[in-house]
Amino acid sequence: MGRVVLVTGISRDIGRRFARSAASDPSIDRVIGVDVVPPRGDIGDVSFVRADIRTPVIAKVLAKEDVDTVVHMSVIATPGSAGGRNTMKELNVMGTMQLLAACQKSPGVERVVVKSTTTVYGASSRDPAMFTEEMGPKRLPSSGYAKDVYEVEGYVRGFARRRPDVAVTMIRAANVIGPHVSSPITSYFRLPVVPRVLGFDPRLQFLHEDDLLDVLRHAVVAGAPGTFNVAGDGMLLLSQAVRRLGKPSVALPGVAVGRLGSTLRQARVADFSPEQLGFLTYGRGVDTTRMRTELGFEPRFSTASAFADFGASLGAPRRVPPEPPPARVASGGARG
Amino acid sequence: MAESERPRPEGADVVPIGTSGRPGRGTGKKRPSAAARNLAPSPRKPTRPTPVKAARPAPVPLDEPAEAAEQPAATRPSTTTEERHPLAGIPVGDWLHAFQHAAVELFGEQWERRLAELMAFLRRRLSGDYTVDEYGFDAELTERFFMAALRPIADKWFRVEVRGADNIPATGGALVVSNHSGTVPVDGLMTMVAVHDTTGRFLRPLGADLVFKLPVVSSLARKGGATLACSEDAERMLSGGELVGVWPEGFKGIGKPFGERYKLQRFGRGGFVSAALRTGVPIVPLSVVGAEEIYPMVGNLPNLARLLGMPYIPITPTFPLLGPLGMVPLPSKWLLEFGEPIRTDEYDAVEAEDPMLVFDVTDQVRETIQQTLYTLLRDRESVFR
Numbered sequence: 001m002g003r004v005v006l007v008t009g010i011s012r013d014i015g016r017r018f019a020r021s022a023a024s025d026p027s028i029d030r031v032i033g034v035d036v037v038p039p040r041g042d043i044g045d046v047s048f049v050r051a052d053i054r055t056p057v058i059a060k061v062l063a064k065e066d067v068d069t070v071v072h073m074s075v076i077a078t079p080g081s082a083g084g085r086n087t088m089k090e091l092n093v094m095g096t097m098q099l100l101a102a103c104q105k106s107p108g109v110e111r112v113v114v115k116s117t118t119t120v121y122g123a124s125s126r127d128p129a130m131f132t133e134e135m136g137p138k139r140l141p142s143s144g145y146a147k148d149v150y151e152v153e154g155y156v157r158g159f160a161r162r163r164p165d166v167a168v169t170m171i172r173a174a175n176v177i178g179p180h181v182s183s184p185i186t187s188y189f190r191l192p193v194v195p196r197v198l199g200f201d202p203r204l205q206f207l208h209e210d211d212l213l214d215v216l217r218h219a220v221v222a223g224a225p226g227t228f229n230v231a232g233d234g235m236l237l238l239s240q241a242v243r244r245l246g247k248p249s250v251a252l253p254g255v256a257v258g259r260l261g262s263t264l265r266q267a268r269v270a271d272f273s274p275e276q277l278g279f280l281t282y283g284r285g286v287d288t289t290r291m292r293t294e295l296g297f298e299p300r301f302s303t304a305s306a307f308a309d310f311g312a313s314l315g316a317p318r319r320v321p322p323e324p325p326p327a328r329v330a331s332g333g334a335r336g
Numbered sequence: 337m338a339e340s341e342r343p344r345p346e347g348a349d350v351v352p353i354g355t356s357g358r359p360g361r362g363t364g365k366k367r368p369s370a371a372a373r374n375l376a377p378s379p380r381k382p383t384r385p386t387p388v389k390a391a392r393p394a395p396v397p398l399d400e401p402a403e404a405a406e407q408p409a410a411t412r413p414s415t416t417t418e419e420r421h422p423l424a425g426i427p428v429g430d431w432l433h434a435f436q437h438a439a440v441e442l443f444g445e446q447w448e449r450r451l452a453e454l455m456a457f458l459r460r461r462l463s464g465d466y467t468v469d470e471y472g473f474d475a476e477l478t479e480r481f482f483m484a485a486l487r488p489i490a491d492k493w494f495r496v497e498v499r500g501a502d503n504i505p506a507t508g509g510a511l512v513v514s515n516h517s518g519t520v521p522v523d524g525l526m527t528m529v530a531v532h533d534t535t536g537r538f539l540r541p542l543g544a545d546l547v548f549k550l551p552v553v554s555s556l557a558r559k560g561g562a563t564l565a566c567s568e569d570a571e572r573m574l575s576g577g578e579l580v581g582v583w584p585e586g587f588k589g590i591g592k593p594f595g596e597r598y599k600l601q602r603f604g605r606g607g608f609v610s611a612a613l614r615t616g617v618p619i620v621p622l623s624v625v626g627a628e629e630i631y632p633m634v635g636n637l638p639n640l641a642r643l644l645g646m647p648y649i650p651i652t653p654t655f656p657l658l659g660p661l662g663m664v665p666l667p668s669k670w671l672l673e674f675g676e677p678i679r680t681d682e683y684d685a686v687e688a689e690d691p692m693l694v695f696d697v698t699d700q701v702r703e704t705i706q707q708t709l710y711t712l713l714r715d716r717e718s719v720f721r
Contacts, residue, residue: 125549128568129471135568199551201558203472235468237559243464282548285470304467 002029003111005220006067008053008099009074010046011035013180014209018073019046021213027221032065034058035074053095059102062109069111069220070103072096075152077117077145078184078273085144092148093155100159103166113169113219114156115212118205118229118286120149120172123278129203130287133172133227146275160225167225169295171215174231174286177306178209179313187270188280190314194242194249195257202238202283205231208301208309218297228295229286232303238280241307245316254281471573472558475538482560483532490529493667494626500674501534503620509574510677511612512539512581513701514622515600515709516589519631519650522665523590523624527581528560530672539581540573542608546587546647570611581622582608584698587647593636597628598713600706606698609680613688613697618677621701623708626670629719631655668719671712675704 005022009015010033023031023045031046033039038048049065051057053074062070075092082088103109121127122137141147153170160168175185188194207230215230242249252260254277261272291297301309308316436447443450457480460466468474490496504510512531517523524541531539541557542565548554563569565582573580583589588601612619635651654662678701687693 125554126545126564126566128566128572129563130568130572132568197551199553199555201472201555203468203470203558235470235472237468237472237474240464240466240468243462246463283472 002027003069003220004030004032004065004067005069005071006032006034006062006065007046007071007073008034008095009072009076010043010048011037011039012074012076013041013182014176014212015039015073016041016043016046017180017209018071018213018216020044022046022071022217022220025217025221028217030065032061032067034061053099054090056098056102058099059105062102062106066108067106068108069113069223070099070109071113071115071216071220072099073115073216075115075117075149077119088145089148092145093151096152096155100155104159104163109163109166111167111169111220111223112156112159113171113216114152115216116153116156116170116172116227117145117149118172118174118231118284119146119275119279120153121284121286122146123202123275123282123284125282127282127284130285131229132287133229133290141275144275145273167223169219169223169225170227171219172227172229172286173212173215174205174207174229174303176209176212177206177310179310181209181310184270184273184276186310188272188276189241189245189247189310191264191270192247194245194247195260196238196242196249196251197254197257197277197281198251200254200281202280203235203285204238204241204283204303205235205285206303206306206310207231207299208306211299211301211306214300215291215295215297219295222296224295226290226294228291228297229288230291230295230297230299231286231288232299232301232306233288234303235285236303236307238283244307245311245314247316468559471540471561471563471569473538473540473561474559475561478538478560479532482556483529486525486529487533490526490533490670493665494526494630494670495667496526496530496626496670496672498530498534498672498674500676501530503674503677504531504535504537504579505618505620505677506535506537507577509577509615509617510579510620511570511574511608511617512579512620512622512674513608513705514581514583515598515624515705516583516585517592517597517624518590518627518665519633519652520665521583521590522630523627524581524583526627526670527622527624527672531579531581535579537579540578541581541583542570544586565607567607567611570608571615574611574615574617584608591633591636591648591650594628594632594634598625598709600702600709603698603702606694609694609697609701610688612680613683613694614685616681616683616685618679618681619697619701620677621675621704621708623673623675623705623712624670625672625709625712625716626668626719629668630665632666666720669716669721671716673708673712675708678704 005028007015007019007022010019015035016033016039019031019033020043022028033043033046033048034051034053036050036052038050049061051061074095076082076088079085079088082091103112118131120137121131121135122139122141124138126138128135137150141150156168156170160166176183177186211230211232239249257280258274258277261274261277264270265272439447439451457476466474466476504512512527514523514527528539528541531537538561541562543557543562544565547557547562548564563573570580570582584603585601586604592601609619631650631652633650633652637649637651641647641649652662656662678697680697683693
């Protein structure tokens with residue numbers, strides 16, 4: 001008897017694609033997608049249930065469908081797609097609370113997988129070079145996506161304490177990038193001229209979209225409890241990334257980049273989120289040792305190759321595949 | 337003045353017979369007679385010979401006398417003074433030769449290979465085709481650009497002399513602990529160059545918060561191999577087998593007044609010792625003499641510093657007074673002595689939590705550096721020699 005997986009946030013592209021890839025996994029019996037609006041694309045074998053995770057209806061869905069694994073993917077990053085910051089916060093925080101409350105009451109739930117993000121670590125000048133899973137942000141996020149994620153993670157940890165019999169896996173994914181991803185970071189790189197913060201060259205880490213789907217499926221099947229940073233190996237500097245795209249960039253003072261970002265957001269040109277300014281100033285690196293040792297997952301794309309794949313979709317010149325990173329980087333990932 | 341008003345001879349081939357173009361009667365002597373010299377126009381203006389000089393590599397016209405070309409100041413050119421484009425008429429072969437010569441001057445004998453390497457380097461930089469490590473360290477840029485730019489300063493300006501370089505382990509993690517001085521952390525840069533040139537290893541400095549807050553400085557620091565001075569990064573680098581440099585005095589050290597030179601300040605909470613104890617790497621004490629005198633800090637503007645969020649705004653005998661010229665460091669003679677490594681691998685990682693042990697080791701490192709400083713100061717002939 002295979003698993004019955006419930007996926008939230010299926011109306012968004014990444015949720016839908018995960019649901020489809022999970023449905024094709026032999027060890028997964030059935031996949032139920034939940035969202036308030038129907039998914040736009042083809043969902044294949046996935047059965048769609050129209051339900052709002054912000055209401056107690058979700059508990060009934062869990063009970064009726066005999067769900068044993070819940071994959072929570074509906075924490076959204078930008079208010080643009082949800083229709084305003086209030087709706088976004090409502091969806092993210094209230095949705096998570098209701099979903100976890102439903103899971104707590106449902107005896108059949110054995111595994112909960114939450115797709116979180118490395119944005120939860122924040123980005124500041126006082127950050128360590130590489131964040132491990134035990135570390136928290138240097139400054140608590142005061143607003144926006146980062147705050148939502150921080151609160152969501154808090155609720156998830158509370159749930160894990162209250163239901164120790166449930167294996168709770170939290171995947172802190174680095175910035176997801178790929179030809180089909182539309183996110184603040186991809187819309188940033190899709191701008192014709194990339195604005196940079198003057199005098200700063202942040203370190204970036206990417207996770208390829210296929211690897212995100214793989215790691216979530218791996219978490220569903222393997223069920224290793226804990227919190228895991230997931231990112232491609234290696235680092236790219238922003239200046240380097242822009243050069244690899246072959247795009248022009250312009251360096252502006254930080255304030256001007258923030259102003260430009262909010263203008264672009266209002267004009268709906270790019271989904272530029274405020275916490276992205278910090279990220280584009282100071283950058284962030286996460287340690288992925290635990291991803292390998294405990295979760296047992298190996299991403300197929302490195303940061304550089306994931307970015308090259310994204311760049312190819314933008315029509316950047318395909319160059320020779322980048323040489324493997326020096327031993328120093330490789331040992332950084334494998335260190336115990 | 338008078339000369340410029342003189343009607344110039346027309347054409348290139350008007351050469352007065354017999355005098356080789358010199359004033360006088362053509363007596364055949366090198367020097368014209370006094371009378372003839374008086375006839376000659378007043379001393380030449382310095383601007384006058386320039387067109388002649390600029391056109392010098394040009395092939396000399398056949399009918400021009402050889403001496404005229406050799407001593408242009410003493411003779412009057414009899415040839416034309418018609419304006420020519422300075423680049424016109426230089427054969428391609430000469431250009432090639434000059435280029436080759438310049439390339440050999442710049443890159444040495446194997447200039448073709450070196451030039452190709454340089455072009456490849458530039459191409460890689462422009463296409464973003466290089467790798468950085470997890471701290472943002474760009475080894476290629478550091479070696480080819482930062483080190484190359486700093487090396488002449490270390491060798492020629494400060495004449496850095498390194499002693500005890502064999503105390504730096506050739507492989508594996510180690511922590512270089514140094515005194516800090518000089519108002520501007522030039523000593524860190526010079527230590528990086530000295531370590532790289534004597535051992536071939538990159539010193540990875542741990543920098544203060546401020547370094548990573550400042551624009552430009554922060555990105556240069558990360559590319560040069562620095563990371564934030566926090567226990568997480570220090571331990572990560574040390575366990576990764578890097579050679580890490582730390583200046584535990586921090587701003588108290590570099591920002592101390594000139595009168596307190598070579599007096600070690602407090603070594604913080606000994607966080608660097610805990611990091612070394614936890615990772616079991618040796619501590620190499622480093623004493624730097626000479627850095628104190630590069631910018632003798634005689635005053636401070638604490639209120640302005642607070643306003644700008646800086647730890648201090650220095651006043652040196654030259655700094656605000658001479659403007660940007662005051663930012664040129666004084667050329668003091670530098671001595672760097674690496675001391676005997678202090679082993680930490682005989683302690684347990686648990687003992688890193690023992691504050692007494694941490695303070696003991698901190699004091700031991702501090703005393704070693706202070707005593708070596710006194711010895712080096714006695715050895716030094718004078719500040720500048």
